[in-house]
Amino acid sequence: MPRNQFPSTQRRNAWGRIAMLFALIALALTALPVASFAGTDAAGNVLATDGDVNPSGVEGDLYWAGQALNLDDASIDRDIIAAGDTLSIRDCTVGGAVRLAARTIDIAKTTVDGSVTVAGQHVVLNTDSTANCFYAAGETVALRGSTKSAALAGDTVTIDGTVEGDVEVWADKLILGKNARITGTVNAHVSQDPERAEGAQVGALKIDRTENEDTSTVNDTIGGIVAAALSTCFVAILLELVFPRATAGAAGMLHQRPAPLWVSGLLGTVAVVPAVLLLIVSIAGLSLAGALMCGIIGIALVSAAFTGTAIARMVGHNQNRFAMASVGGILAGTLTALPLMGSFISGVAFVFTLGYVIQIIWRNAHLKPQQPTNTPELPTA
Structure with a gap:
């Protein structure tokens, strides 16, 4: 299959996940402390936050x-990596590449020798800006440079531009302005005909019409649900x-003290992204950031089956535990594979599993060495 014939729905879904990831990172940064920190390492790299003075040269x-970055009339010899609101x-010059994630991104009158890769809600490479290549994902994306x-x-x-x-x-709506000058081919995967202003110059325009509604067949949907149910059942x-003690302990905790479990999971979910970013920015915490990310990924992979x-x-504490694990795995896999509500169910399962892990770590940290672990038990018949 030629590269440009890859199913447009899958491509747009992939870009949507990338945009969502960067947007979550950017939004999470608004929860960072207002205290600023800055520093320059031996290689000339500058680490800065919201409260720092705008550097004129790096x-x-x-x-x-941070929340708001206004970089004006600065010279950056290598890359810019930033995230915020x-x-x-x-009016800047960048000798390397630009990597940005934020709700609103505006690059104007700036020369970038490398590539520009950005994701957010509103993104624009504005007039009089140049770059080697421009990769962008967002709600509205504009290329005027x-x-x-x-x-x-x-x-x-x-x-x-x-x-x-x-x-x-990949878009619902493509607009080719009067100042558009494109020497190559525009491969447009769009749901409606592009708007082309008089004066727009395009070497070639290839349109791959997509539909807004889900084009997957009923058989594909059912097949995906069955596959998810079976795979989750196996993991369960x-x-x-x-880990029979872990599943029993989570069941007992859910039955006896559900509030601490859910609160811990919610707080942990909110805090994990800022924690990873702070560890990365601190440089010395890169290994810890990697370990934390690996742990979070592991929890996400098994959360549905565990929950x-x-x-x-x-529910069935008097029944065969493997039979109940099979039933729970099938139900969890089916629910997480359902359209629309599947992502929400997956999120709830992640919060539950992370909350249990946090509660176990907290309890073990506060127990004396000679004390046995007090894990909630299921009610007896």
């Missing part, structure tokens, strides 16, 4: 995190075989 990379870069190639994904994508090469677009049985098993064991 010999290495610029790492920034509002990012504005004007100049680049050699571009890949743009969003609800509304506007091209009103110069592209000396090909452009890939494996968890019950290897289903725990709930099933709580």
